[in-house]
Amino acid sequence: MIDVVGYILIFVGILFNIFGCIGLVRFPDVYNRLQAATKCVTLGTVLLLVGVALVGGVGSTAAKAIVCAVFILVTSPTAAHAIAKGAYASGVKLWEKTVVDKYAERAGSGRS
């Protein structure tokens, strides 16, 4: 029974990863793509790891999978933030249909 739940979680996780990749291809600029890449891929991978932990049962596999899931949850948004800031600092433009850019004032005021 718990195996079935594990396999379902793995399946859903892979599904979210696929949707994240579709978003990565379809969205127009770096920042929107990061949204797809961080959200869907993080949740997808975490679900996948939880599924692996359930299928593996109590033991070293499950422990490692859970530790990996926690680290991914902590590091992936941090990495996304670093990439977004770096992209802006190196002059990557926002999509032309972007409605507002409050960050321009700060980035433009002598900071790089």
Add this chain to the structure above:
Amino acid sequence: MRRLIYFVLAFLVWILVSWPFVDGRIDVQVVVAGLMASLLVALLFHDILPKEHHVFISPVRVFWFLAYVPVFFYYVLRANLDVVYRALHPAMPIRPGIVKIKTSLKTDSAITALANSITLTPGTLTVDLTDDGYLYIHWINVQAEDIEPATQLIAQRFEWFLHKIFE
């Protein structure tokens, strides 16, 4: 005190990663190696680890953290369905922009947790933060451009919990 807390935490991670319980017995070598490694980590790196170590030993704060986890996962799930919808919709209904919000949180760990929570939840991505408590957020579907309403829409649901946990 904080050296001790980080020593225990490092040792817990070591136990989880190396898993020394083979065939119902405990592998003493692995445990001893882990004790030494954790001791080194705690002694050498306690300066650069988060300064809010008292969070780990306060039962009330741990309780609020555990209460925060399901709330957080609910928003993460909603965020994902939202992004999946926008990615798969043929017309791609996005209205991106970068807005500025203000947070009332003070400690480094709390602001980090807020920034990471914002990144993982509906349509928002933290781009930068300033020393005086402002955050720049990339929003995939801008609903409010000014600081006040944007703060309410993006940050408020987490700030309440993070205040309880960290401050």
